[in-house]
Amino acid sequence: MSDFNEFDQQGSVPGRDTGSIISHAFEMYKGVILYAIVAMIVYMIGDVIIQSLTGFSSWSSFKEIRDYDGDYTRIRYWDSPGIGLYYSFSGLFGILLSPLYVGLIYIINKYNTKNTIEFSDLFIGYRQNFVNILIYSLISSIILVISLAMCAVPFFFVFPFFLIGYPILLFENASAIDAMSKSFNIAKENYGIFLGASFLGVVISLCGIFACCIGYIVTGPFIMAVMYSAYCAYLGKPRQIMYNK
Template identity: 25%
Template sequence: MKSTLDQINDIKNHGYALDFSNVFNHAFENYKKIALYAGLILLVFSILFGLLAYGILGAIIGFDKLTNANILSIKPENLSQIHLIYYIVVSAFVSAIFSPFTAGFLKMADCADKDQEFNVSTIFSYYRTHHFSQIFLATFIISLISVVITSLLEIQKLNSLGLLISLTITFFTFLTLPLIIFGNLSAFNAIKSSFIIISKQPLVLLGLMIMIVVAFFVGLIALCIGILFTIPFTYSMTYAIYCAIFNIDKEDPIDSIGQSDF
């Protein structure tokens, strides 16, 4: 079987076919297997992370100040240069440190698709494998670029343009994580390859991403908390798209601990 890089090289030269209905059906069937379990995990850990963040912020700036709504509405245009740098770096770091948690849901989707057992520990799988460094690095790079651009545009009062660019970056890099954890690519190769793959079928992939947005709105209608049970559809869709493009190795990436990333 061709390596992931060889398959990407073929895609770069010849493109690939992607059937909207097949991918959507695969994603929906996979979602039904993980929706309840993943939704409950998101609910529990959202509460835990929220309490942790509240405790950390309270310890740093004082719990009395947290009652001020303005304290959490940080705007780049109101920050000094040094505080702006802190804001950008911390934002990118937070996204990066939580990215293996996100990758864990892709692993859950993979287990469900193969009818393998999964549990809470599955979500934390990539914090203890050789993939961690590449997942962290890739997410940090993407987040850093996105936050820098949006912050600079917000300072220029171009918020809408900043949001558009941020969404565009997210769209063209959403295959980065599966390329790392399933394709065993390095961070830089995964980011570059994600751009290549998505640029070959942007309309079909955009249509599939719109289905995710629709699912989010359905979750919001369901007393807002329902969104926690529609978020797993994002991971099922990402997984289904990756499966439609590549052959996923039967080797469990969790069993590859200690192997080189390259």
């Protein structure tokens, strides 16, 4: 059982504009980057295991795309062996890892408020509001995957509505539906700023892929910092969570 305790704390809050949110996210991310790398290494290890079990090779697919030298009409990506099974297991794995991403947001808040960070903080999502985090991750993943399947472009217009859902689940101990509803309503009222922040956050997170994919370990979790900064901008500095073991 856990309790939420509130106390006075230091910490910065960005302005309500895209530039301030991204700038604040950069400052926060620099301070927790080692924990972000740990989270990504866990993801990468799981992904390698899933690829070995399903027979799908993302590296082979990437090499195929590179070898075609821009002639993407010849690519038969969805005909790759084991790709359907891979994405099924990968999606499930991603949902099970969502509490780990929530834990990174928790660590970002502790860094912002100058509280001592412990390695176990990364796993708070598995102890606090776990079921609702999984439900939220499942619903949002289904919606985002559908938007990605529609030529990818709709994804960037849908994603802003989910931008602050994870922080709401963590700091307000909300249910999955309440977190989704609150995130949607705030994004709807400030859509231009949320669209800009989420677009830049996703692009920056993905830019590591172009560094032989290894850079993704460093840049991938940046979107979590954007989620935290957007939450701070529109809902204020979060109260610190005190977890009673």
